[in-house]
Amino acid sequence: MKLKNSIFAGLCSAALAASIIPVSAEGSDTVFCEAVPDNVRILGRTVYNDDSLWLANSVSGVEFTVTGSQVTFNLNVSGDPTRIGVYLNGQLYQRGLIGGSTKASKKGSVTVPLADGENTVKLIKLSESMQSELGIDSIETDKGASIKPTEAMERKLEFIGDSITCGYGIDLPLKDPDTGKNNTFSTVSEDASKTYAYQIAEMFDADVNFFSMSGCGIWCNYGGNRDHTMEKYYTKSSLNTWNSISSTGYTLIQSFDWDFAQYQPDCIVINLGTNDWSYFGSHIEETDNFEESYADFLKMVRDNNPDAKIICTLGMMGADLFGNIESAVDSYKTETGDEEVYTLELETIDKTSEGYGVDYHPMAATNTRVAAEELGPFIAEIMDWKLGTMPDDGTLTHTPDDLVVGEYHEQRENQDDESSAAPESSAADSSDASSGSESASSDSNNSSNQTGTTTNPNNSNQNPTTGLAGGMAMIALMGGAVIMSKRKE
Numbered sequence: 001m002k003l004k005n006s007i008f009a010g011l012c013s014a015a016l017a018a019s020i021i022p023v024s025a026e027g028s029d030t031v032f033c034e035a036v037p038d039n040v041r042i043l044g045r046t047v048y049n050d051d052s053l054w055l056a057n058s059v060s061g062v063e064f065t066v067t068g069s070q071v072t073f074n075l076n077v078s079g080d081p082t083r084i085g086v087y088l089n090g091q092l093y094q095r096g097l098i099g100g101s102t103k104a105s106k107k108g109s110v111t112v113p114l115a116d117g118e119n120t121v122k123l124i125k126l127s128e129s130m131q132s133e134l135g136i137d138s139i140e141t142d143k144g145a146s147i148k149p150t151e152a153m154e155r156k157l158e159f160i161g162d163s164i165t166c167g168y169g170i171d172l173p174l175k176d177p178d179t180g181k182n183n184t185f186s187t188v189s190e191d192a193s194k195t196y197a198y199q200i201a202e203m204f205d206a207d208v209n210f211f212s213m214s215g216c217g218i219w220c221n222y223g224g225n226r227d228h229t230m231e232k233y234y235t236k237s238s239l240n241t242w243n244s245i246s247s248t249g250y251t252l253i254q255s256f257d258w259d260f261a262q263y264q265p266d267c268i269v270i271n272l273g274t275n276d277w278s279y280f281g282s283h284i285e286e287t288d289n290f291e292e293s294y295a296d297f298l299k300m301v302r303d304n305n306p307d308a309k310i311i312c313t314l315g316m317m318g319a320d321l322f323g324n325i326e327s328a329v330d331s332y333k334t335e336t337g338d339e340e341v342y343t344l345e346l347e348t349i350d351k352t353s354e355g356y357g358v359d360y361h362p363m364a365a366t367n368t369r370v371a372a373e374e375l376g377p378f379i380a381e382i383m384d385w386k387l388g389t390m391p392d393d394g395t396l397t398h399t400p401d402d403l404v405v406g407e408y409h410e411q412r413e414n415q416d417d418e419s420s421a422a423p424e425s426s427a428a429d430s431s432d433a434s435s436g437s438e439s440a441s442s443d444s445n446n447s448s449n450q451t452g453t454t455t456n457p458n459n460s461n462q463n464p465t466t467g468l469a470g471g472m473a474m475i476a477l478m479g480g481a482v483i484m485s486k487r488k489e
Helices: 002-019 196-203 284-304 322-336 364-383 433-446 467-488
Strands: 029-033 041-043 046-049 052-055 061-066 070-079 082-088 091-098 107-113 119-125 132-142 147-149 156-161 207-212 267-271 309-314 341-345 451-455
Touching: 061 132, 070 082, 070 119, 082 107, 082 132, 091 107, 156 196, 196 207, 196 364, 267 284, 267 364, 284 309, 284 322, 309 322, 309 364, 322 341, 341 364
Parallel strands: 156 207, 156 267, 267 309, 309 341
Antiparallel strands: 029 132, 029 451, 041 061, 046 052, 052 132, 061 119, 061 147, 070 107, 070 132, 082 091, 082 119
16 A cells, blocks of 8 residues: 555655646747846846847846746856756746856756746746846747736845855865865855845845955955956956857956946845955054055945945954954945945854855855844944844755756847847957947947747747646546545555
C-alpha cells in the first residue's frame, strides 16, 4: 500500500510539473514587447542600447503586470554567468544563473507560467555590475495579452556601497564543510536581494537603487588602487565593467551618464570605507586624504540629490575609519551648512552566531540583524517612517537555485505586420558620455510600445498544458487512475 501511494504521489507530482513546462502548439503566435517604460517599470540605473534594456547594477530590473498563459524573457549576457531572481505575484518563483563560457550559451530564455487574470512579474539582477551585464532583448507574451508597468512606490531609497552591499559571497560559508578549504567567490554565491539594503527597502515598501561594486572605496579601492573609486562613476549609469553592451562595437555601460531626474531618492545611505582601510591601515598618517575625499564625495551626492537625507555608515566588516567619516561629515556640514547628513556606526559580524561568508564577508544573518535592529530603525527615526518586517516572499528562504533556462527566441518579422523600430543608442553616441546619457534617457522615456505579432520558431507561447507537456501530464494522471482502480479491487 505504501508503495502504491508513493507511485501515485510521484505520478501526480510529475503531472503537475509537466503542466507548467512551457511547450506550445505548432504555428501559434506570440507578441514580442520591448522592455521600455510603456510596457514595464524600470528598476535601478539601466541603459537602453542596441534594442535591448541593459542591467548592470545589483537589483536593477523590470516589473510589470501581464495577462495570458505565460511570459518569456529573452535574455543576453555580456560577461560572466549572471545570477537573477524572477518573482511572480509577490513570491520568488525562480533564482539562478544564466549565461556560460561559450558564445552560444550567452543567450537564453526564462518562461514564467501565469495564473488566470492579471499577474505581477518582476525580474532583478542579483550579481554585480563588475562581473556582467544582462540585456533584456524582448519580453514575449501571448497574442492579445495585456502588459503594462506597475506603479512606483511612494518612498525611494538609494544605497552606495562596496561588496557588502553587492551581497558578495553571501550564500557560501567561509570554509567548505567537506574539505575545510576556503570557498572562493563566483556569481553563484552573490545575491544582493539578501543584503541589509534590499531588506530595508522591502521593510519600508520602498523603491531602491543600488550603486555598488566589490572592492570600491572613497579615496582608494581595495589594495590602494585609485583608478576606479566611487566618485569617478557616481554620475554614470554603472560602475566600472569591461563587458560591452553592443553587438557591433565595444560600448561600455559606464560611458552613459545617469539622468538623476529619473530617480530622486528620499534617503541615501553611503556604506564605504572598508576597502580604503586596506591602504590606510598601514598609512594612518595619511587619513586626511580620506577625509577630504569623503567630504568632496558628499558634495557630489548632494549636488545631484538636493532633497535627500544622507546617512554615512560603516562597520559590518570593521569600523576603523568611522571616526574619520565623522570628521569628514562635520567638516562638510560646517562648510556647507547642510544639516541633513547623519552618521551611524554598525556592529561588526558576530562570527559565532552569524558566521562568515566568502572572504570574511557577512552572510544573510548579519544583514538581517543590521536591517531590523540597526540601520532600519535609524532610517525610520530620521525619515519618520514606520519600519515593517521583511516580507515572507522566498527571498531569504528559497533554495536551492532552480532557474530553468530555455532556448532563446529570435523575433521574426510577420509578413503581414511591420514592427516599428525603437530608437537606439549607438556606439558612436556613447563615445561621448554626455551624449550617451541624453540618448539613453531619451530612449527610455520616449520609445513607443514596439510589438510585433510573429510566429515563434520555438513554439513556446501556447498554453503550457498542451503539446508534449500536456501529454506527459495526461499519461501521469491516467497512470494514477489505474493505480487507484487497482487499490479499490
